[in-house]
Amino acid sequence: MVTVFVPGDAGAVSVGADAVAGELARECRRRELPIRLVRNGSRGLYWLEPLVEVVTGAGRVAYGPVQASDISSLLDAGLLDGGPHALRLGDIEDHGWLRSQQRLTTSRIGVVDPSDIDDYIAHGGYVGLNAALKMPPHEIVRAVTDAGLRGRGGAAFPTGIKWQTVHDQVAPQKYIACNADEGDSGTFSDRMLMEGDPFSLIEGMSIAGLAVGATRGYIYLRVEYPHAARALARALHVARERGYLGANLRDSGRDFDIAVRMGAGAYICGEETSMLESLEGRRGEVRVRPPLPAIKGLFGQPTVVNNVVTLATVPVILARGPAFYRDFGVGKSRGTVPMQLAGNVKQGGLVERAFGLTVNQLVYDYGGGTASGRPVRAVQIGGPLGAYLPSSAFDTPLEYEALSARNALLGHAGVVVFDDTVDMARMARFALEFCAIESCGKCTPCRVGSTRGVELMDRILAKRGVVHGDIALLEELCDTMQNGSLCGLGGLTPFPVRSALAHFSEDFR
Amino acid sequence: MNPVPPAIERCVSMAVARMKGEPGPLLEILHLVQNELGCVPPESVPLIASALNLSRAEVHGVVSFYHHFREQPAGQHTIKLCRAEACQAMGGDALAAFATQRLGAEFGETRKDGKVTLEAVYCLGNCACAPSALIDGQLRGRVGRDVLEECAVGWGVPA
Numbered sequence: 001m002v003t004v005f006v007p008g009d010a011g012a013v014s015v016g017a018d019a020v021a022g023e024l025a026r027e028c029r030r031r032e033l034p035i036r037l038v039r040n041g042s043r044g045l046y047w048l049e050p051l052v053e054v055v056t057g058a059g060r061v062a063y064g065p066v067q068a069s070d071i072s073s074l075l076d077a078g079l080l081d082g083g084p085h086a087l088r089l090g091d092i093e094d095h096g097w098l099r100s101q102q103r104l105t106t107s108r109i110g111v112v113d114p115s116d117i118d119d120y121i122a123h124g125g126y127v128g129l130n131a132a133l134k135m136p137p138h139e140i141v142r143a144v145t146d147a148g149l150r151g152r153g154g155a156a157f158p159t160g161i162k163w164q165t166v167h168d169q170v171a172p173q174k175y176i177a178c179n180a181d182e183g184d185s186g187t188f189s190d191r192m193l194m195e196g197d198p199f200s201l202i203e204g205m206s207i208a209g210l211a212v213g214a215t216r217g218y219i220y221l222r223v224e225y226p227h228a229a230r231a232l233a234r235a236l237h238v239a240r241e242r243g244y245l246g247a248n249l250r251d252s253g254r255d256f257d258i259a260v261r262m263g264a265g266a267y268i269c270g271e272e273t274s275m276l277e278s279l280e281g282r283r284g285e286v287r288v289r290p291p292l293p294a295i296k297g298l299f300g301q302p303t304v305v306n307n308v309v310t311l312a313t314v315p316v317i318l319a320r321g322p323a324f325y326r327d328f329g330v331g332k333s334r335g336t337v338p339m340q341l342a343g344n345v346k347q348g349g350l351v352e353r354a355f356g357l358t359v360n361q362l363v364y365d366y367g368g369g370t371a372s373g374r375p376v377r378a379v380q381i382g383g384p385l386g387a388y389l390p391s392s393a394f395d396t397p398l399e400y401e402a403l404s405a406r407n408a409l410l411g412h413a414g415v416v417v418f419d420d421t422v423d424m425a426r427m428a429r430f431a432l433e434f435c436a437i438e439s440c441g442k443c444t445p446c447r448v449g450s451t452r453g454v455e456l457m458d459r460i461l462a463k464r465g466v467v468h469g470d471i472a473l474l475e476e477l478c479d480t481m482q483n484g485s486l487c488g489l490g491g492l493t494p495f496p497v498r499s500a501l502a503h504f505s506e507d508f509r
Numbered sequence: 510m511n512p513v514p515p516a517i518e519r520c521v522s523m524a525v526a527r528m529k530g531e532p533g534p535l536l537e538i539l540h541l542v543q544n545e546l547g548c549v550p551p552e553s554v555p556l557i558a559s560a561l562n563l564s565r566a567e568v569h570g571v572v573s574f575y576h577h578f579r580e581q582p583a584g585q586h587t588i589k590l591c592r593a594e595a596c597q598a599m600g601g602d603a604l605a606a607f608a609t610q611r612l613g614a615e616f617g618e619t620r621k622d623g624k625v626t627l628e629a630v631y632c633l634g635n636c637a638c639a640p641s642a643l644i645d646g647q648l649r650g651r652v653g654r655d656v657l658e659e660c661a662v663g664w665g666v667p668a
Contacts, residue, residue, distance in 0.1 A: 011635045014650035046637035185593030188634040223540075223577050224633050226646075259531075262540055264575035267631060281535030282567075283574040299532055341637065343598035348637030371599065380594055384631075416595045416636065430597070434631065440574075 001034045002080045005053040005060075007110070008039030009195050010227040011188065016067055017050035023068040024052075027075055035080065041196015043092055043110035044350030053092065056082040062092040097366060102328060103352045104336045105313040106189070109196035115234045117242055120199040126244065128315030132207045133252050140211035141167050144314060146322035148334030153179055153270070153307025154382065154411040154488075156400050159314075162304060165294035166212040169302035174214035176205050177279065177298055177305045180221040180228070181263050181270040184383025186414030189338040190308035192350060194221075194228035197312070198235035202245065202258060204311035207318055208304050209256040217258040218298070220275050223265055232260050267384075267438040271487045272305040274440060285440045286487045307412070309338055328354035333399035343380075343416035344370045355399040359389060362398065363417055374419040378504070380427075382411025384434050385492035387499035388424065407499065409492075424504035425464075429457035431496040435489060446490025449481040453497070460508055471501070471508060513552045520545045521553050525560040535561060535571055539578055547582040583626040584619040586664050588612065588657070589643040592629045595636035604640055605629075607654050611661050611668070624664055 006021040007013075021037060028035045043051060051064035052074075061082035063074060070087060077085040092098060103109075112119045120126070132140050145160025166174060178201065182190040194201060205217045221229055236258055239245040247255045261279055263269050269278045273287035276298050297303025313335070317325045326334045333355035339362060341348045346368035351357075359379060363369070370376055378388045381398070387408035389396065396402055403410050418427075432453035441447045456477065460470050478494035485491040501508060524541035528534035538557060543549050549572050558568045572578045590608055592601060609615055612625050619626040635641040638650030644660060661668070 010648050011638050011650060014635050014638055014641065014648040049638070182634060183632055185632045186595045186636045187632075188636055191634040224630065224643075227648075261537065263577075264536060264540070265577035265630070266575050278536065279533060281533035281537075281571070283570055343595040343636065343639060345637075384594060414595075414636070416598055418598045422598070427594070427597075430594070434593075438631070 001036050003036045003038060003055040004080070005038050005040045005055075007042045007050060008114075008227070008231075009042035009049075009192065010225070011046055011192075012042050012049040012051070013227065015049050015065070019068040020050045020052065020066050020071065023071045027071050031075065033075070033080060038113045040112065041109040041114055041192060042350075043098065044106070044192065045092070045095070045097055045347070046349040047347050048089065051089075051092065052079075054080055054082055058082065059091055060093075062089040063087040064089055097347065097349075101352050102336050102354055104316050104325065104328070105200075105309055106193065106197070106338050106350060106352045107316075108200065109192055109350075112197060114196055114198055114231050115238065117199060117235075117238050117244070120197070124319065125199055125315070126203055128318030129203050129206055129244070129250070131318045132210050133250060133254075137167060137211050137213060140207060140318070143317060143322045144211070147317045147325040148322075148329070148332075149310065149313060149317065149325070150333070150400070151307060152309040152313070152337065152412065154184070154409075156410065159306060159310055162294055162306070163208065163211055165292070166214070166302045166304050169295060171302050173216065173299070173301045174212055175298045175301055175303040176208045176212070176214045176217040176311075177276065177293075177303050178205055178217065178219040178311055179270060179272060179275055179305055179307045180219050180225070181275060182225075182308070182412065183222060183267040183270045184385075184412050184414050186342040186380065186416035187340050187383060187412045188342075189340050189350060189413070191225055191228055193308055193312050194225070195231045198231050199239065200312040200315055201232075201308055202235060202239050204314040205258055206245065206249065206256050207314050208306070208311060210254060212302070212304055214304065215255045215257070217256065218279055219258060219260045220263060220269070220279055221260055222263045222269075229260060229262065236260070266440075267434075268440045268489055271489065274487070275305070276303070283440070285442045288486065309412075330354070330356040330397065330399055331401050333401065337398070337410070337413050339398060340414045341367050341417070342414060344372055344419050345417040346371050356397045358397050359394040359415070362415055363394065367417060370417060370419045372419045372421075374421065376417055377420040377422055378418045378424065380416045380418070380496065381414070382409045383414055384431060385409075385488060385495055386411045386414075387495045388427065388503060389499070390503040393503075407495070407502075409495065424500040424507040425457070425461055428497045428500040428508075429454060429461065431493055431500075432457060435493040439489060443484070443486040443490060445481045445484035446486070446493075449477055449485075449490060450493065453477055453481075453493075464509060474501070513556065517546065517550055517553050518556065521556045521560070525557065529560070535563070535568065536575075539572060543578060548579045551580055584623045586624060586645055586660070587626045587628065587643075588660065589628045589630045590616075590652075591631065591633050591635075591639070591641045592616075593632045593636075595632075596640040599639040601640045604652065604654065604657070608657055611654075611657055612666060620666070624666055
């Protein structure tokens with residue numbers, strides 16, 4: 001029986017993959033062609049979605065972008081044997097866009113059946129956990145430290161140091177809390193991982209549990225991700241049934257289990273202490289630090305809070321050793337990073353490479369320029385709290401230190417492309433408006449500063465062409481927010497505002 | 510005080526029974542109630558508060574904090590249009606203006622005839638296929654005016 005992959009990834013579904021899968025199943029039944037239909041994750045080449053792959057004697061053959069109306073002609077052309085057709089792309093792994101990547105964390109997305117644990121294991125899954133089960137906890141922590149892994153959610157804090165702190169606490173209960181509240185515009189790598197390779201997250205959390213002595217994990221998932229919720233529920237059920245989760249996992253004498261908790265549409269809950277409040281069933285108001293979550297976190301107990309990509313990177317570190325992972329990257333940015341290319345771009349999607357790729361390479365070599373065909377004017381890196389960079393700064397490598405030297409940040413590694421029709425003063429206004437909408441309200445610089453900022457921007461927009469002193473006032477307001485806010489929402493909102501002002505001042509005058 | 514409608518009472522007690530053993534169950538209970546009733550009705554708040562030994566203010570504070578929870582049911586159809594940067598880069602602002610005009614509702618509002626609720630969301634994680642929208646719970650990418658027009662016609666929203 002021929003195996004056909006049609007992505008069940010939310011992005012692929014959003015452009016017609018469910019209809020393609022339905023039509024394919026129907027038409028094959030009608031033609032009495034038996035097929036095994038697998039709903040895989042997305043390979044991450046979103047301009048080619050829905051991307052259908054057929055397993056033939058000569059390997060996997062891809063077709064895309066396929067619409068339901070193409071199915072009949074594809075079957076006529078011998079789709080199930082990899083026959084020629086205008087949409088035929090050949091082996092997608094030979095596609096330059098994919099072949100040039102270095103996929104360590106995201107290697108299985110789009111390749112495996114995300115509901116099949118045996119497929120996961122056949123593609124190198126659970127090698128890391130099996131290795132960790134033979135190691136004393138402090139050695140697991142050391143492996144993660146030695147790999148140089150830093151938090152991929154945005155804060156870039158060294159993961160091993162966080163784990164060591166939790167490891168060193170004596171407490172009746174410790175937790176692993178996975179932050180799956182991926183709210184930054186332009187980012188979707190967490191979503192792709194949870195939908196396309198959920199076992200890697202489960203394995204990573206299990207290893208974290210063994211390392212720090214936690215027996216309970218929570219995945220705090222944003223409510224905007226129902227497809228990920230279903231993929232996780234299926235995978236957790238299978239992992240439990242097969243003894244990879246629960247009491248005495250893999251006959252190790254150790255317990256670890258995971259529950260999913262849904263967020264409710266609050267951007268601030270991606271901030272770790274706000275997320276913990278929300279997990280406890282309260283308003284997502286930021287906590288004052290100290291104490292750190294690693295010492296007093298969920299329900300007052302020591303808690304590892306890591307992002308999805310961070311945790312899903314742990315298995316490959318344990319499987320192939322910290323040196324293997326650390327050898328990728330540059331300077332203090334070790335390993336690889338799954339970057340997400342989005343917005344006004346011809347070829348958007350997931351690009352995982354060693355740190356150090358320049359913005360130019362990402363936007364032009366991978367992205368192929370804008371979707372509109374107009375010149376690129378700016379990119380925003382790192383979500384709504386990230387800086388805007390002008391094309392003159394596109395030689396900046398995408399790594400923590402180089403971006404920081406440009407008053408920018410990598411964040412969760414989303415890059416949003418804008419063409420020359422963008423009004424950067426309006427984007428600055430939007431940054432402040434977004435902060436006003438999403439502020440938890442606990443601290444004044446963020447709660448009041450953002451609203452005053454929107455009012456100020458409205459004045460600046462109305463007075464373009466006239467000389468006035470409001471831009472100096474905007475700078476002062478940014479100072480207050482940046483230095484006086486409790487967390488990154490108020491503290492980083494000045495980044496997009498100030499970078500827009502610094503690089504695109506003509507739009508403000 | 511008016512008696513609580515039995516459907517609400519039944520829904521709350523089932524949600525509470527399902528989650529009460531779990532630590533920090535309030536958000537999960539609110540999700541169960543909203544999934545069942547289409548909103549978290551104000552009448553349910555005292556019931557949830559008393560079951561969890563919280564004050565009504567605490568429960569109301571949580572319901573009102575999160576954008577996802579609503580106190581009134583939405584219209585027959587819902588469009589949640591992404592207003593975040595990646596979608597703006599692909600003409601999201603013009604699309605949003607068209608949506609309010611064609612659907613006859615501002616963001617956060619339901620049409621007077623109850624046919625459509627229009628809401629803003631900030632990122633659906635589909636930023637490589639922008640602009641994105643959730644239309645009656647279904648994620649749609651590369652949304653243009655044609656998609657919204659088709660919805661409006663299909664739902665009988667007068668032009």
